[in-house]
Amino acid sequence: MAELQPPNLECPICFAPYDNAFKTPLKLPVCSHTFCLECLSQMCLFLKPLQIFHCPLCRAPVPVPPGGAPSMPPNMEVVSQLPPSQRGPLRRVWLQGSQLCYWKLQPPYSEGQEELGQDAVVRLQLIQAPPGQPSPPRQADLIPVRAQRRLLFRQACRNVWCLGMVLLISTIMLFSAIFFPVYTNWHWNKNSGRPG
Numbered sequence: 001m002a003e004l005q006p007p008n009l010e011c012p013i014c015f016a017p018y019d020n021a022f023k024t025p026l027k028l029p030v031c032s033h034t035f036c037l038e039c040l041s042q043m044c045l046f047l048k049p050l051q052i053f054h055c056p057l058c059r060a061p062v063p064v065p066p067g068g069a070p071s072m073p074p075n076m077e078v079v080s081q082l083p084p085s086q087r088g089p090l091r092r093v094w095l096q097g098s099q100l101c102y103w104k105l106q107p108p109y110s111e112g113q114e115e116l117g118q119d120a121v122v123r124l125q126l127i128q129a130p131p132g133q134p135s136p137p138r139q140a141d142l143i144p145v146r147a148q149r150r151l152l153f154r155q156a157c158r159n160v161w162c163l164g165m166v167l168l169i170s171t172i173m174l175f176s177a178i179f180f181p182v183y184t185n186w187h188w189n190k191n192s193g194r195p196g
Contacts, residue, residue, distance in 0.1 A: 008034070008078075009078065009081055009082070011023065011025075011034075011035055011036035011038075011039055012033075012034075012035065012056070012057065013035055013036070013039040013056055014036065014038070014039050016036060016038075018036060018078055018079075018082060019082065019086050020079070020082065020086040020087075020088065020089075020090045020091055021091040021093065021102055021122070022036070022037055022038045022093065022100055022102075022124050023036040023037065023038060024036065024037040024074055024079075024090055024091070024093065025074060025075040025078040025079060026040055026069065026072040026073065026074055026075065027072070027073055027074065027075040028055055028060070028062050028072070029062070029072070029073065030055070030060045030061065030062045031055050031057075031058050031060040031062070033055050033056075033057045033058065034075040034078055035056070037069060037070060037072075037093060037100065038100065038124065038126070040069035040072065041068065041069040041070065041095060041100055041126055042126050043056075043069070044064045044068055044069045045068075045098060045126055045127070047064045048064070049064055049065065049066040049067070049068070050063050050064060050066070051063070051064050052064075067094075067095070068095045069095070070093045070094055070095055070100070074090055091103075096123075098125065098126045098127045099123045099124060099125055099126060100123070100124045100126060101121055101122065101123050101124075102121070102122050103119060103120075103121060103122075104119065104120045104121070104122050105119050
């Protein structure tokens, strides 16, 4: 009787340990083999949805789902074996061009810590530069992104300020369009001696 072996905690292509972001363990629906998101994304990068790629272990044909490799189901059996810090919710990773991306949310902000609590988009470049050109950094880099709450507040303030300015300018123009012709007509009539 064969014993059940614990799941392998590293990708059989790149031999990197799985995590809950770019190295999320994804299960191929056809053959149930598991590979990391980064490796499957590199394999499917130039394929269109519903085109076929072959499993690297058993060569079974696997269709690329709409949304690319990030849309494949995670292998929750492997995820449950990850270190406790990585067993929480999986990151929502998406493919943008030739990069894998996910939001890195910061803890809630406290007063006086406006600039410390910036959310970020973490990106991973999937394509290596051709020989002779500088290669993009291999590690994930961070792009600071303004927090949604502050951004919405600033946009609302900017919109209210713009609306106030438009109303002020409209009022001045309307007043000018009515008052100056009446005033100049009254002033002209007064100076010419005709009754207004």
